[in-house]
Amino acid sequence: MSSVDESVLEKAINKMLSEGASYAEARYHEIRRTSILLINGAVMGVEQSVRSGIALRAIVSGGLGFASTTSTSTEAVEKAALRAVAAAKTSATGVKNPVRMSPARLGRAKYSVAEKEPLEDIAIGDKIASLLEEYKVLVLERNGFKVPNTTMIYTDSVEYKVLITSDGAYVESRVPRVAAMYNLAAVYGEKRANRFGELGASGGYERLKEFRLGEKIQDDINSLYISLVEAKSPPRGKLDVVLSPEIVGLMVHESAGHPSEADRVLGREAAQAGMSFRATYKEETIGSPTVTVVDDPTIPGSFGFYLYDDEGVAARERVLYDKGKLAELLHNRETAAIYGTESNGAARAMDYLSEPIVRMANTYMKPGDYSFNELIEDIKHGIYIKKYMEWNIDDIRWGQRYVGLEAYVIENGELGEPVTNVALEVTTKELYSSIDAVGKDLVFYAGLCGKGEPPQGVPVWMGGPHVRLRGVTIRWA
Amino acid sequence: MGIDLHTVAESIANKVKNRVDEYIVKLGAENKLMVKYARGEPSVTQSWQTLRLSLYLAKAGRISVSSFSAERPDEILRRVLDSLELLKPSPFYAPLPEPSGENTEYVDETIKTIVEEGDATRQVEEIGFSEPGDVAGKIEFWYLKEVLLGSNGADLRHEATSFNGYIRVFKGESSGQWSWTSTFYNPLIARKAIERAGELAKQCAKLPKRRIEPGKYRVLLSPMVAGNLVEHIAMAASAGSMIFGTSFFQGRKPGEKVLSEKLTLLDKPRDNTLPGFRGFDDEGVATTNKAIIKEGVLETILHNTKTAKLMNAKTTGNAGWIMPAPFNLEVEPGDATLDELISELRNGIYITNNWYTRFQNHVEGVFSTVSRDAVIVYENREPKYCTERIRIADTMPRLFSSIELIEKEQWPIQWWEVEIPTRISHILIAEANISLPQ
Numbered sequence: 001m002s003s004v005d006e007s008v009l010e011k012a013i014n015k016m017l018s019e020g021a022s023y024a025e026a027r028y029h030e031i032r033r034t035s036i037l038l039i040n041g042a043v044m045g046v047e048q049s050v051r052s053g054i055a056l057r058a059i060v061s062g063g064l065g066f067a068s069t070t071s072t073s074t075e076a077v078e079k080a081a082l083r084a085v086a087a088a089k090t091s092a093t094g095v096k097n098p099v100r101m102s103p104a105r106l107g108r109a110k111y112s113v114a115e116k117e118p119l120e121d122i123a124i125g126d127k128i129a130s131l132l133e134e135y136k137v138l139v140l141e142r143n144g145f146k147v148p149n150t151t152m153i154y155t156d157s158v159e160y161k162v163l164i165t166s167d168g169a170y171v172e173s174r175v176p177r178v179a180a181m182y183n184l185a186a187v188y189g190e191k192r193a194n195r196f197g198e199l200g201a202s203g204g205y206e207r208l209k210e211f212r213l214g215e216k217i218q219d220d221i222n223s224l225y226i227s228l229v230e231a232k233s234p235p236r237g238k239l240d241v242v243l244s245p246e247i248v249g250l251m252v253h254e255s256a257g258h259p260s261e262a263d264r265v266l267g268r269e270a271a272q273a274g275m276s277f278r279a280t281y282k283e284e285t286i287g288s289p290t291v292t293v294v295d296d297p298t299i300p301g302s303f304g305f306y307l308y309d310d311e312g313v314a315a316r317e318r319v320l321y322d323k324g325k326l327a328e329l330l331h332n333r334e335t336a337a338i339y340g341t342e343s344n345g346a347a348r349a350m351d352y353l354s355e356p357i358v359r360m361a362n363t364y365m366k367p368g369d370y371s372f373n374e375l376i377e378d379i380k381h382g383i384y385i386k387k388y389m390e391w392n393i394d395d396i397r398w399g400q401r402y403v404g405l406e407a408y409v410i411e412n413g414e415l416g417e418p419v420t421n422v423a424l425e426v427t428t429k430e431l432y433s434s435i436d437a438v439g440k441d442l443v444f445y446a447g448l449c450g451k452g453e454p455p456q457g458v459p460v461w462m463g464g465p466h467v468r469l470r471g472v473t474i475r476w477a
Numbered sequence: 478m479g480i481d482l483h484t485v486a487e488s489i490a491n492k493v494k495n496r497v498d499e500y501i502v503k504l505g506a507e508n509k510l511m512v513k514y515a516r517g518e519p520s521v522t523q524s525w526q527t528l529r530l531s532l533y534l535a536k537a538g539r540i541s542v543s544s545f546s547a548e549r550p551d552e553i554l555r556r557v558l559d560s561l562e563l564l565k566p567s568p569f570y571a572p573l574p575e576p577s578g579e580n581t582e583y584v585d586e587t588i589k590t591i592v593e594e595g596d597a598t599r600q601v602e603e604i605g606f607s608e609p610g611d612v613a614g615k616i617e618f619w620y621l622k623e624v625l626l627g628s629n630g631a632d633l634r635h636e637a638t639s640f641n642g643y644i645r646v647f648k649g650e651s652s653g654q655w656s657w658t659s660t661f662y663n664p665l666i667a668r669k670a671i672e673r674a675g676e677l678a679k680q681c682a683k684l685p686k687r688r689i690e691p692g693k694y695r696v697l698l699s700p701m702v703a704g705n706l707v708e709h710i711a712m713a714a715s716a717g718s719m720i721f722g723t724s725f726f727q728g729r730k731p732g733e734k735v736l737s738e739k740l741t742l743l744d745k746p747r748d749n750t751l752p753g754f755r756g757f758d759d760e761g762v763a764t765t766n767k768a769i770i771k772e773g774v775l776e777t778i779l780h781n782t783k784t785a786k787l788m789n790a791k792t793t794g795n796a797g798w799i800m801p802a803p804f805n806l807e808v809e810p811g812d813a814t815l816d817e818l819i820s821e822l823r824n825g826i827y828i829t830n831n832w833y834t835r836f837q838n839h840v841e842g843v844f845s846t847v848s849r850d851a852v853i854v855y856e857n858r859e860p861k862y863c864t865e866r867i868r869i870a871d872t873m874p875r876l877f878s879s880i881e882l883i884e885k886e887q888w889p890i891q892w893w894e895v896e897i898p899t900r901i902s903h904i905l906i907a908e909a910n911i912s913l914p915q
Contacts, residue, residue, distance in 0.1 A: 034560075037799070039720060044569040045540035045799065046560060050553050053527070053546055066523040067595065070546040080526065083595035087510070087522035090598050094607055096518045125563035149722025185722025185840055192840040194722060268515040270613035271645040271654065272893050274832070274849065352546075353525060390837030394866035395849040399914045401868065403837045403845075421837075425868075425914045453513055453615055455893065473915050477837055477870070 004028040004054075008077050009164045012056055015081035017166055021058035021088065023101050024081075024166040027310065028054050028072070029352035033157040034119075036128055040150050041135040043128055053352035056084040062098020063091030064334070066355045102336035104343040106167065107308040112174035115204025119156045119176050122205045127154065134214035138221065145225050149185035149194075152217075154178075156205070161310070169312025175305060177459060178207040179446060182217055188228040195220045195389060195405060200303040200446030200459055207301075223387050223406040231420035233476055234407060240382035241424065241469040242375050242410065245443035247388050247402055248365055248464030253449070255428040256293040257363040257462075259397035260320040260328070261346070261451075262335035264358075273451045274395025277428060278326065286326050287432025290368055293321040295330060297345065297361030303446040304361035304460040306348070311356055313345040320363070321432065332358050350456035357452050365464035368438030375437055375468045382410040383474060385422055390477070401425040403477040423477035434472050439465035480528065482506060482624045483634075489550060490626050493534060496558050499573050501533040501631065501798075503759060505623040508592035512601055514644075515613045524595040532557065533759075533798045535573075538566030542798050569799075571786035576631035578757020578764070578794075583749045584620070585661040588638040591618045604667045606644065609675045614644035614654075616667065619752070631761025639752035642667060643892040645850065646674040650686075651863065653677025654830045654850045656701065658891035658898045660752055666889070677829050677851040681863040689854060689864045689911070695825030696869070696909045697818055700888040702831045703904045704895040705846070707742055707808055709834060710873060711897065713842070714769045714777065716784035717800035725842030725873055731775055737880040738773035739811070744795070746804035751889065751898040753804035760796040764804060767793065773878075779803060806899040811883030818882055818905050820858050826911070827853040827860075828869070832894050842873035845912070870912040879907040 009026035016024035030052035037044045053070040054077055065088025069080040091099075131154055140147040158176045163169060179200035186193050197220055201207040243251070259276035263269055267279070296317040297306045307315050311333050319327045331339065332347035335358060347356035376384065385404040393400040404422035408415045426434075444463035450456070486504040493500050509525040531544040534557065541564065543557045591597045597618060606616060619639040625631055640663070643656035655674040657666045698706070718724035729735055746755055746764035758764055760782055768776040778788070781796030795801040819827070834846040845868045852864045869876070884902035891898045 039569075042568045043565050044567050045542055046564060047799075048541070048543040048553065048557050048560065050545040063519065064521045066521055068523075068525050068527070070526070070528045071548055073548070076526075080524075083524040083526070086595040087524045090512060090522040090596060090601065091519040093598050094519045094601070097516070099520075123563055124560045128564070149720070151721045183722060185727075187840075192727075192838065194836075194839050266516070267613060268520050270515055270647075271615070271643060353527065355521060355523060390835045390843075390845060392833035392835045392845060392847050392868070394847045395832060396866075399847070399866050401845060401870075401912070401914075423870075423912075425912060427914050430914070453511070453893070475912070477843070 004162055008074055012077045012081045013166050015078050016058040016085055019085040020060050023059040025057040026164050028162045030160045031157055035155045038152040051351050055352045056080055058084040058088045059099050060085055060088035061092040062095045063088045064099045068353050099334055100337040101333040102343050104313040104333055106169040106312045107314055108170045110172040111307050113202045115176050117205035119205055137214045138218055145188045145229050147184050147186045147221055151183045153181045163312050165312050171308040171312050175202050177202050180213050186224040191228045193224055193228055195224055198446050201301050202305040203301055226418045227405050227420040231418040234419035234422040236475055238471045239474050240379045241472055242384040243467050244386045245464050247385055248467055249445045249462035252293045252365050253363050253462035254393045255397050255400055256320050257360040260330050261358045262329040262331045272453050277396045277398045284325050287324040288435050289324045290438045291321055291324050291432050291435050292366040294319050295360050295363045299362050302362045302461045309345040309347040310349045311347040313343045315345040318344050330358050348458050350458055354456045359458050360460050362461040367440050367442045367465040370437045370439050372466055375466055376410050377413040379410045384408045384410055398428050421477040423475040434469040435467050436470050437468040441465045486624045486626045492554055497534045497536045499535040499628045501627040503531040503625050505529050507621050509619045510592045510597055511615055511617045513615045517607050517611045534561055536561050538570040539564040540567045540570055569783045571782045573629040574760055574762050574782045576629050576761030578633050578761050580634045581756035582636045583660050584636050585638040587662045588618045589620050592620045603664045609646045611647040612644055616642040627761050633757045635755050641891045644671050644674045646678040648678040648682035651678050651681035652850045656890050656892040658889045660750055681851040685862045687862040691912045693908050694911050695822055696906045697822045697827040698904045699829040700890050700901045702828050704890040704899040704901045705831055708897055711769055711803045711806055715779045715801045716788055723839040727840050729775055733775050734773050735775045736773045736877040739880040740770055740773055741809040742770040743768050743807045744803035745807050748805050751805035753898045758794045758796040759798050762792055762794040764794045806897050808901045810885045810887050810902050812885050813882045815884055815903055818884055818903050821882055822855050823858055824856050845870035867911050867913045869909050871910045876909055881905045881907045
């Protein structure tokens with residue numbers, strides 16, 4: 001069982017305060033992880049890890065310092081406290097705008113995510129057997145089409161944290177998670193393509209069964225087959241387009257969630273993950289009134305689940321785009337203080353080596369009331385993009401590109417022949433403004449979101465319904 | 478860092494040796510200090526002191542890899558050893574090789590002191606990071622001491638330091654970004670990067686801003702951009718990428734021409750001026766400097782003993798217990814000056830920084846990457862205007878088969894988008910496909 005001597009954290013806080021810190025924070029952070037690597041249905045190996053240690057932050061004379069140590073001995077942690085203070089003083093020598101912590105609803109709480117089937121109760125042999133069962137059902141070859149490389153990585157983890165701050169937060173949490181990733185490389189004659197997939201959720205081993213991993217992989221194999229064997233080049237030009245929840249999820253993560261991170265808007269990540277168009281955008285409107293995008297860490301079972309953030313602030317839903325208008329930013333206590341508001345609980349740290357920074361959790365577009373058939377029924381000539389294979393976005397989150405793996409022509413309100421290499425390259429405003437109808441479905445997808453220096457990957461969900469875009473430019477990739 | 482790493486590693490080895498056929502214990506103590514800047518001022522200073530244990534175990538062909546930062550390893554050791562009994566033999570298994578590695582040490586005492594004390598105030602001032610005004614970026618000092626003990630007789634030590642960072646300089650709405658990396662502290666290396674970032678920002682601030690049309694262009698890749706892209710070439714030459722199905726060299730064999738004859742890409746683990754320097758890989762095999770691509774020909778597929786067995790080859794001393802990888806990269810320089818490259822660019826685009834390189838199709842190398850910071854458009858050899866946030870949307874084989882010229886000056890680069898320390902020059906590409914939102 002995970003545990004830490006909390007008096008060590010308190011001693012660290014006291015040490016930092018006695019050395020001149022105006023704010024001090026101590027977090028024990030432990031992640032136990034098991035991964036199983038399968039290539040072409042054979043178990044290549046197993047990786048197990050425990051990353052545990054203590055992360056400290058101090059503010060001294062307006063400078064922010066962070067220190068971490070793997071050792072939980074009082075001596076090592078007190079030395080780390082001195083390093084945190086020294087680091088804060090290094091920052092303070094050049095600081096022009098002193099760092100402050102905003103007011104916030106600080107928690108004094110313990111919570112944990114329930115596991116119907118506790119991860120630690122399942123023998124590794126049983127986990128391997130389940131994965132092999134999923135692999136067995138795959139049809140990897142037909143009509144000259146083959147999938148010669150199938151890589152599957154199963155990972156489960158238990159994240160345990162105890163956080164104490166000098167202004168009264170105390171939060172102990174335990175979040176187990178299950179995830180699976182896979183890569184499929186397919187070949188048909190001279191043509192080759194590949195597809196990555198990722199599934200993830202919080203909870204116990206029962207989540208793996210809920211993933212229906214084998215079915216998901218087979219569905220992607222079918223998409224590769226359609227793309228390589230059956231699909232034609234897409235029509236080009238201004239077209240009406242229907243996007244699937246997979247692409248909508250990625251889109252809202254990249255061009256609604258990231259630009260709404262207050263630290264980006266303020267330039268704190270300017271040399272790394274970049275900035276945000278919201279820093280200079282003068283208009284109130286970013287999209288059509290049908291578009292509402294939120295981020296909510298409190299969704300039960302989600303990959304990005306938490307109830308209190310890594311500064312001890314209570315989590316809640318944040319509305320980022322509200323009926324087409326720019327709305328809230330995601331804040332930690334530092335950015336909230338600059339904006340003169342309260343933190344809305346978006347501070348997350350990947351592990352004990354990481355400072356808490358502004359992050360998304362579960363970002364999604366709110367569903368509307370259209371069925372899929374209603375979305376396509378009045379499209380005379382358009383495209384339905386179901387799955388993507390490439391995407392990227394610029395460093396202010398304005399110009400973005402999504403390339404479809406599996407897509408279909410829409411002719412007179414009906415799905416037609418498959419097309420592939422459909423490239424949608426648009427600005428954020430064009431994208432959200434062109435949405436005129438939003439589906440009533442809602443599907444979430446898992447991912448690891450990268451940001452920070454050193455880079456931190458944190459688990460997130462991203463999701464949405466099917467949406468219809470009117471008159472956007474489609475090209476060949 | 479008073480702990481005797483060798484004694485701790487030995488005690489771990491003693492705990493596992495009677496329950497497995499083979500083991501490797503890798504124990505590293507890492508001290509690091511990073512000063513991060515934003516908006517022209519330090520945003521946070523971070524100090525790490527980390528002890529990390531990694532363990533490779535094999536028994537009857539079953540393989541387990543584990544890592545833990547815990548001080549008390551007994552509980553996880555028990556779990557790892559118990560799990561090993563439940564696995565099946567791995568097709569990936571190969572016996573550990575004879576250890577041929579050499580101990581390596583390249584330590585800058587200034588860096589060692591900085592990271593132990595957690596204080597870089599004097600050096601930050603000396604570097605003059607914030608002198609250009611509105612800047613963002615980081616300065617990093619790093620010290621690593623590592624031992625590697627194995628049942629194959631490996632008993633190796635490595636000790637090294639690093640001084641690296643990057644800076645983004647803003648001038649109005651324009652910006653330039655550059656990076657540096659080194660194994661020793663030298664403020665001049667950092668100042669050169671700061672100056673280069675500043676020059677680019679200033680140059681674009683003076684020029685008008687204009688959109689370009691999508692299409693084919695001559696492009697000059699800065700060392701930042703070229704460094705990002707050649708890292709993908711180097712990783713495509715890893716046997717692991719080929720086995721995982723993510724390599725655009727899939728099916729290609731050493732000796733085949735794959736890229737421009739002007740490109741020679743080296744893995745240089747024995748270059749003690751770049752922070753990836755080391756004398757042994759994770760299996761205890763000696764590292765060697767080698768060409769991955771020599772004059773456009775695929776010269777070396779990077780292997781550990783496991784991938785080598787699967788592909789009927791020999792280890793190249795690039796383990797990774799699972800994934801073989803390069804240590805330091807270098808592109809052999811050409812003989813042109815930057816001015817000559819710009820002159821030869823004639824009508825084209827100088828892309829100075831990029832990010833978000835994503836593959837649409839790994840096996841065919843179809844990718845796009847987004848520019849950031851200064852993008853300078855030249856007409857008749859003159860800088861005419863700056864544009865922004867364009868994409869190179871092309872294939873790796875096509876792009877790197879159309880190299881025209883390589884600069885003779887080399888720049889040591891390492892940052893967010895160039896993780897492997899890389900010494901590289903500006904590269905002139907005859908034709909690249911450029912796209913952007915319309």
